Amino acid sequence: MSARTPDRSSPPALTRWERRTEVSLLAASLVFLAGYAFRVLAPDDTQPWHDISLALVGATWLIFVLDYAVRLRLSGLGLRFVRVRWLDTLVLVLPLLRPLRMVQIYTAVQVRRDRPRLTLYARVISYAGMTAVLLGFSAALGVYHREHDAQGASIRTFGDAVWWACETLTTVGYGDAVPVTPVGRFIAVGLMACGLGLLGAVTGAFSSWLIEVFRREDEKGPPASG
Incomplete structure (x- = not known):
């Protein structure tokens, strides 16, 4: 099961939070990847766009930090959340893995369908x-x-x-x-x-x-x- 996919053992508050934030996190993942790609690939003299892309990367990373903190609190697992949700922890430490959340969110949507396509x-x-x-x-x-x-x-x-x-x-x-x-x-x-x-x-x-x-x-x- 995906680390982002809600399961029956998750507290109701955590499940509701994850479902409500799926689209927002998907958008943040796209913004993060686009901002980092521009930061790496654009010429150095493209100011102020370099600073704007850096700000976007930092802001989206902060969104994921806040989301992680909320889910840690709602899970009721304490520090065990770091081990149980190890993939979430990994992508928090390694931001370049952040776009993989798009696959996780798509998986969660498919799981909730009565008849997957x-x-x-x-x-x-x-x-x-x-x-x-x-x-x-x-x-x-x-x-x-x-x-x-x-x-x-x-x-x-x-x-x-x-x-x-x-x-x-x-x-x-x-x-x-x-x-x-x-x-x-x-x-x-x-x-x-x-x-x-x-x-x-x-x-x-x-x-x-x-x-x-x-x-x-x-x-x-x-x-x-x-």
Whole structure:
């Protein structure tokens, strides 16, 4: 279950708060990603937009801090909330993971539907695809931010960073673009782990779907002879 998905064991006040703030947090996630992307990619002489983007990033991060504090209080778990809601804690500490809330919120909306639009296997594949795109874009931004002016860096442009993110997520790793800074390598390790998990999820869902299709075909049996 997603760390943001309300469950039956959550206090009613916490459940109501999470449902009421879903859309607001989704908007904040988009603003955070847009502000950080502009901050990283825009030329240095684009003032005052650089300062405005920095203010947007700081303001949205403050919104998530306040939301985390409210949910910690409403949960009744005390400091155990940090461990139980470990994904929320992680994205609070690592702001570049913030866009993953969009996948979590979309999952929560689908859970509340009586009849989800997609089958289980299609939902797994679509969630994995959404996560891969958001995580890859965020990682490319972070690595480009740290690497493009580092000594001996092979990631000099944002295009290089996107290519590196694609290589890492798909576990190909040609080795033509590699991070050289400690922060860049830290991001790379996280992206490698996520890439393996996403690849396993998609492969498992697709394999299960094929097995289900073949099972249904076997149950139909051969056509009756005239």
